[in-house]
Amino acid sequence: GAGVSQSPSNKVTEKGKDVELRCDPISGHTALYWYRQSLGQGLEFLIYFQGNSAPDKSGLPSDRFSAERTGGSVSTLTIQRTQQEDSAVYLCASSSRSGGDTQYFGPGTRLTVL
Amino acid sequence: QKEVEQNSGPLSVPEGAIASLNCTYSDRGSQSFFWYRQYSGKSPELIMFIYSNGDKEDGRFTAQLNKASQYVSLLIRDSQPSDSATYLCAVNLSGNTGKLIFGQGTTLQVKP
Numbered sequence: 001g002a003g004v005s006q007s008p009s010n011k012v013t014e015k016g017k018d019v020e021l022r023c024d025p026i027s028g029h030t031a032l033y034w035y036r037q038s039l040g041q042g043l044e045f046l047i048y049f050q051g052n053s054a055p056d057k058s059g060l061p062s063d064r065f066s067a068e069r070t071g072g073s074v075s076t077l078t079i080q081r082t083q084q085e086d087s088a089v090y091l092c093a094s095s096s097r098s099g100g101d102t103q104y105f106g107p108g109t110r111l112t113v114l
Numbered sequence: 115q116k117e118v119e120q121n122s123g124p125l126s127v128p129e130g131a132i133a134s135l136n137c138t139y140s141d142r143g144s145q146s147f148f149w150y151r152q153y154s155g156k157s158p159e160l161i162m163f164i165y166s167n168g169d170k171e172d173g174r175f176t177a178q179l180n181k182a183s184q185y186v187s188l189l190i191r192d193s194q195p196s197d198s199a200t201y202l203c204a205v206n207l208s209g210n211t212g213k214l215i216f217g218q219g220t221t222l223q224v225k226p
Contacts, residue, residue, distance in 0.1 A: 031212060033214075
C-alpha cells in the first residue's frame with residue numbers, strides 16, 4: 001500500500017502564528033513518531049503514539065508544541081506562536097508495532113518561520 | 115557523551131571500492147540498530163536493521179554489530195556514485211518505547 005504521507009510539504013509562516021502539520025501513517029501501523037531535523041542537525045525525537053495515546057512526549061521542546069492522533073491513524077502536530085528556531089523539517093514515521101520495530105518515514109514538512 | 119556517535123565525514127571513496135561507515139552508542143542495553151540513507155532534501159530511507167551480534171548481509175550492504183564494544187557498522191561493497199548520500203545510524207535504546215536516537219550522520223561521496 002501507500003507509504004507515510006505528510007502535508008503540507010512546505011509551510012511558510014510568520015513569527016507568532018500557529019501551524020498544523022499532518023501525518024497519515026502506513027495503513028495498519030499502530031505506532032507513529034514525530035521527529036524534527038534542523039539545518040545541519042541530526043534527527044530529534046519529538047513524540048510517540050501507540051494507537052491514540054502518547055506514552056512518550058519527552059521530546060517536545062516546549063509547551064507550544066502539541067500533537068494528537070485520532071482513530072489510530074492520522075496525527076496532527078501543532079505549533080503555537082511559532083518562533084524562528086522552530087524552522088526545520090518535521091518528519092513523521094510509522095511502524096507496525098512499537099518497541100524497536102522498523103520505522104518508515106514520510107517525505108516531511110519543511111517549516112519556515114519568518 | 116552523545117548517545118549515538120558517527121564521524122560526520124565526508125568519507126570519500128572511489129567507485130567500486132568498499133565504503134565503511136561506523137557508529138558507536140552509549141547505552142549498553144540497546145537492542146535494535148538501524149541504518150538509514152538520506153539524500154539531500156529527502157527523508158531517511160531504511161537500508162538495513164540488525165538486532166544480533168555479528169554480520170547481516172543484504173545485497174551490497176553488510177551491517178555488523180558488536181554489542182560488547184557498543185559498535186555498529188555498515189559496509190557498502192562495489193560503491194556507486196548513486197550511493198553518495200548521508201548515512202544515519204539509529205539506535206533503539208533499552209527499555210523505551212521505540213523512539214530512535216540518531217547519530218549526526220556520515221556523508222559519503224563516491225567518486226567516478
